[in-house]
Amino acid sequence: MNPLFRLLQFSRPYRGRLAAAFAWMVLYALGAAGLAKLIQNVFDEVLKSGQNLVFVATAIVAANVCKGVGGYFSAYLMSDVGQRVVMDVRNRLFRHILNQSAAFFARRSSGQLMSRITNDVGQIQQAVSETIGDLLRESLTLVGYVAYLFILDAKLALVFLTGAPLVVYPLARLGKRLRKTSRRSQEELEHLSHVSAEAFTGHRIVKAFATEAHEAGRFGTVADRLYRANMKATAALSALPAIMEVLGGVGMAAALWYGVKEIAEGKLTSGQFASFFAALFLMYGPAKKLSRVNANLQQAAAASERIFEILDMHSEVVDHPGASAMPRLSQAIEFHDVRFNYDDDLSHKILRGVSIRVAAGEMVAIVGRSGAGKTTLVNLLPRFYDVTGGSIAIDGVDIRDVTIASLRSQIGIVTQETVLFDDTIAGNIAYGSAGASQEEIEKAARAAHAHDFIAALPKGYQSMIGERGQRLSGGQRQRLAIARALLKNSPILILDEATSSLDSESEHLVQEALANLMANRTAIVIAHRLSTVRRASLIVVVERGRVVEAGRHDELLSRPGGAYAKLYAMQIVAGRRPLDVPVGQLNE
Ligand SMILES: Nc1ncnc2c1ncn2[C@@H]1O[C@H](COP(=O)(O)OP(=O)(O)O)[C@@H](O)[C@H]1O
Ligand SMILES: [Mg+2]
Numbered sequence: 318m319n320p321l322f323r324l325l326q327f328s329r330p331y332r333g334r335l336a337a338a339f340a341w342m343v344l345y346a347l348g349a350a351g352l353a354k355l356i357q358n359v360f361d362e363v364l365k366s367g368q369n370l371v372f373v374a375t376a377i378v379a380a381n382v383c384k385g386v387g388g389y390f391s392a393y394l395m396s397d398v399g400q401r402v403v404m405d406v407r408n409r410l411f412r413h414i415l416n417q418s419a420a421f422f423a424r425r426s427s428g429q430l431m432s433r434i435t436n437d438v439g440q441i442q443q444a445v446s447e448t449i450g451d452l453l454r455e456s457l458t459l460v461g462y463v464a465y466l467f468i469l470d471a472k473l474a475l476v477f478l479t480g481a482p483l484v485v486y487p488l489a490r491l492g493k494r495l496r497k498t499s500r501r502s503q504e505e506l507e508h509l510s511h512v513s514a515e516a517f518t519g520h521r522i523v524k525a526f527a528t529e530a531h532e533a534g535r536f537g538t539v540a541d542r543l544y545r546a547n548m549k550a551t552a553a554l555s556a557l558p559a560i561m562e563v564l565g566g567v568g569m570a571a572a573l574w575y576g577v578k579e580i581a582e583g584k585l586t587s588g589q590f591a592s593f594f595a596a597l598f599l600m601y602g603p604a605k606k607l608s609r610v611n612a613n614l615q616q617a618a619a620a621s622e623r624i625f626e627i628l629d630m631h632s633e634v635v636d637h638p639g640a641s642a643m644p645r646l647s648q649a650i651e652f653h654d655v656r657f658n659y660d661d662d663l664s665h666k667i668l669r670g671v672s673i674r675v676a677a678g679e680m681v682a683i684v685g686r687s688g689a690g691k692t693t694l695v696n697l698l699p700r701f702y703d704v705t706g707g708s709i710a711i712d713g714v715d716i717r718d719v720t721i722a723s724l725r726s727q728i729g730i731v732t733q734e735t736v737l738f739d740d741t742i743a744g745n746i747a748y749g750s751a752g753a754s755q756e757e758i759e760k761a762a763r764a765a766h767a768h769d770f771i772a773a774l775p776k777g778y779q780s781m782i783g784e785r786g787q788r789l790s791g792g793q794r795q796r797l798a799i800a801r802a803l804l805k806n807s808p809i810l811i812l813d814e815a816t817s818s819l820d821s822e823s824e825h826l827v828q829e830a831l832a833n834l835m836a837n838r839t840a841i842v843i844a845h846r847l848s849t850v851r852r853a854s855l856i857v858v859v860e861r862g863r864v865v866e867a868g869r870h871d872e873l874l875s876r877p878g879g880a881y882a883k884l885y886a887m888q889i890v891a892g893r894r895p896l897d898v899p900v901g902q903l904n905e
Contacts, residue, residue: 320621321614324441327402338394341387342454348383350461353596355380357469361588391454399446407438410624418634419701420659428514432507433627437620440503444617452610455603462600469593470585473575477597480568484604487560488611495553496615502546503620508539554612561605572597634700636720643719646727646808646839648712650675650698656706657693667693669862670707675855677808680840682853684884690862691843695811698841699728729802729838731831733814735794737786742771743778745786746800753804765800765830767793792823799830810840817845847885856881 328335355377362369414421414430466474516523516532523532572594579585585593657668667690675681683691697704700721709716716724737745746761747753758778762768770793774780786794795815802810815831816824828849835842844850851870858866858873858880866873866880873881 319618320625321444321618323625324402324406324445324617324621327405328398328445330405331398331401334394334398338391338398338450339453341389341391341394342457343387344383345387345391345454346457346461348380348385348387349458349599350465351380351383352377353462353465353592353599356595357586357588357592359588360591361586365588388454392450395450395453396446399442399449402445403438403442406441406624407434410434410438410627413628413630416632417630418632419696420633421630423659426511426514428511429507431514432503432510433623436506436510437503437623440499440620441617441624444613444620448610448613448617451606452614455606455610458603459600459607462596462603466593466596469589469596470579473572473579473593476575477568477572480564480571484561484564484608488557488608491553491556491560492611492615495550495612496619498546498549498553499616500619500622502543502550503623505539505543505546509536509543512536512539550616554609557608557612558605561601561608565601565604568597569594634703634721637717640718640720642723643711643714643716643727646677646711648677650809650839650841651710651713652694652697652707653710654707655694655697655704655709657690657697657702657704659693659702667862671859671862671864672707673855673857673864673867675839675841677839678837679854680835680842680852681855681857682842682844682850683857683859684844684847684850684881685859689859691859692813694859695813695841695843698809698811699725699730727807728809728811729805729807729834730811730813731795731798731802731815731834732812733817735786735798737782737789737794737797739781739784741776741779741781742774742797745782745797746804748801750801750804750806757804758800761800761804762797764803764833765796766826767796767800767830770796790823792819792827795819795823795827796830799827799834803834808838810835810838812840812842814843814845816849847888858884 355373358369358373358376363373411434414434463474463478466477512532512535516536523529576585576590576594580587580590652671652673655668655671656666658666671690671694673681673683683694685691693702696702697709698716700716703717711719711724738748740748742762743755743758746758750757755778759768762771762778771778771780780788782788782797786797789797799815812831812835816827819827831849842849842853844853850856854869855867856870856873857864860880866876868881873879874885876882
C-alpha cells in the first residue's frame with residue numbers, strides 16, 4: 318500500500334474536524350472565485366458606466382473576508398488534525414519499538430531508533446499539518462477558478478487545460494527524484510544521530526583516549542554526506558518555481574494573443590477578458606503552491622516508508638495464542654537440551670544442548686570463562702530471546718505457553734551494568750512497582766544496605782541521580798538495583814555477575830544485600846568470584862555452550878583435572894586470596 322495512504326488512515330478518528338476544515342475551505346474557494354468574477358464587474362460596470370460601485374466594492378470586501386475567515390479556520394483545523402496524527406504516529410512508534418525483542422535492539426543503536434521517532438516523524442509533520450491542507454484548499458480554489466473560466470468561455474478554458482499535463486509531467490518526475498534523495502537524507506540524519514549518541518554516552522572513554530578529534534571527524538563525514546543529500550533535494554526543489562515561472566509566462570502570452578483576437582471579433586467584452594486574464598493570474602498562486610505539494614508529499618512518503626518499516630516489524634518473541642498466566646513457581650525451572658544461536662548462521666552455535674534443573678528455593682550457580690554463553694543462557698529464561706532448540710519449562714509448563722507479562726513479573730534481574738533512570742532514588746527503587754509506599758521503599762533500601770548512603774544525601778530519597786545514575790558510585794548503583802529487585806519481590810532471581818565491577822569494600826556490602834535478596838527465592842547466579850558460589854546447591858560449569866561439569870563445590874573440587882578444579886587452581890596461581898579472584902580475570 319502507498320505509505321501516504323497508510324499515513325492518512327491515522328486521520329480517521331478526526332473525520333469530524335476534517336469535514337469542518339473542508340467546509341471552511343469551500344468558503345475560501347468561493348471567495349477566491351468570486352473575486353475573479355468581480356473583476357469583470359469592475360471593468361464592464363464600474364469603470365465603464367460608474368454604476369454599482371458600492372455593491373462591487375462591498376462584494377470585494379465580502380469575498381476577501383470569506384477568503385480570510387475560511388483560510389484561517391481551515392488552516393487551523395487541518396493543522397490540528399495534522400499535529401494529532403503526528404502525535405499518534407509517534408506514540409504508536411515508541412510503543413511498538415519498546416515491544417520489540419532483544420534481537421531487534423541488538424541490531425540497531427538507540428541513536429538510530431531515536432532518529433525515526435524525532436526526524437522521520439518530524440518530516441511527516443509538515444506534510445500532514447500543512448501540505449495536505451494546502452492540497453485540499455488550493456485544489457478547491459483551482460477548481461473554483463477553472464469552473465469560472467468555463468462559465469466565461471468554455472473554448473478558451475479548454476485550450477488552457479490541455480496545457481495542464483505539460484505542468485504535471487515535470488512535477489511528477491521531480492517528485493520521484495525527491496523521494497529518493499529525501500530518503501537518503503533521512504538515512505544520513507539517522508546516521509548522525511547514531512554517531513552523536515554513541516559519542517555522548519561514551520564521553521568518558523572518548524576523553525580518556527583523547528579521541529575527540531576522531532569522533533568529530535566521524536561526525537563531520539556524516540554531516541558532509543547529509544549536506545550533499547540535502548543539496549540534491551534542494552536542486553530538485555529549486556527547479557520547481559523556475560518551471561512554474563516559465564510555464565506561467567507561456568500561458569499568459571497565449572491567453573493574451575487569443576483574447577485580443579476574440580475581443581476584436583466581438584466574442585468577448587474587455588471586462589470578460591480582463592476577468593479571464595485575472596483568473597489565470599490568480600490561478601498561478603495556487604498552482605505554484607500545488608507544485609510544492611507533490612514535492613512535500615514525496616518527502617513525507619520517504620519518511621513514512623521508514624516509519625512503516627519499523628511498524629511492520631513484529632517481535633519474534635510474542636505471546637502465543639491462548640497463552641495463559643503463569644502460576645507462581647512451586648517446583649522447578651528446567652532447561653532441557655537448550656540450543657541457541659543469535660544469527661541464522663548455524664555454524665556459530667552459542668548454546669549446544671544445555672540441561673539444568675533449578676529446584677524451587679535453591680540457588681544454582683553458573684560459572685565459566687567469559688564468552689562461554691552464561692549470559693545468553695539466563696537471557697532465555699525471561700524470553701529476551703526464544704530458544705532455537707530444546708525447551709525451558711517452569712513447573713513442567715513450557716515458558717512459551719504462558720504470557721510474557723506473567724513470566725517476567727516472576728523474575729527479578731540484577732546485572733553487572735545497572736540500569737537506572739534519571740529520576741529520584743525513591744522513583745528508581747519503585748520502578749516497576751507502582752503504588753509502593755514510602756515505608757516499603759525504605760524497607761527494601763535497608764535490606765539492600767542502601768538506606769545509610771541515601772539518608773546521608775541532602776535530599777534523601779528525593780535526590781535525583783542523573784542519567785544512568787551517574788551521580789552515584791558503582792556500589793551505590795548496584796545496591797539501588799538490588800533494592801529495586803527486592804521491592805519487586807519476584808520469586809525467581811537472576812544475578813548476572815552482579816558484583817563484577819565493584820571494589821572489595823562495596824562488594825562486601827553488595828554481597829550482604831544480595832544474600833538478603835536471595836533469601837527464600839529461587840536464584841540463578843552467574844558468579845564471577847568463586848567465593849559466592851560455595852553455598853550454591855548446584856554449580857554448573859559451562860564451556861563453549863555446553864555443561865561440562867555440575868555438582869557441589871567440594872564435590873567438584875575433589876575431581877582432579879576437572880574444569881572447576883582448574884578454574885579454582887588458576888585463581889590461586891593468580892596470587893590473590895584464592896576465593897576472591899574474579900573468574901573473568903583468568904581470561905586476560
Ligand atoms: N547479541 C548478540 N549477537 C550475536 N552474538 C552474541 C550476542 N551476544 C553475545 N553473543 C556471543 O555469544 C557468545 C556468548 O556470550 P555471553 O552469553 O555473553 O557469554 P558470557 O556471559 O558467558 O560471557 C559470545 O561468543 C558472544 O560473542
Ligand atoms: Mg556474561
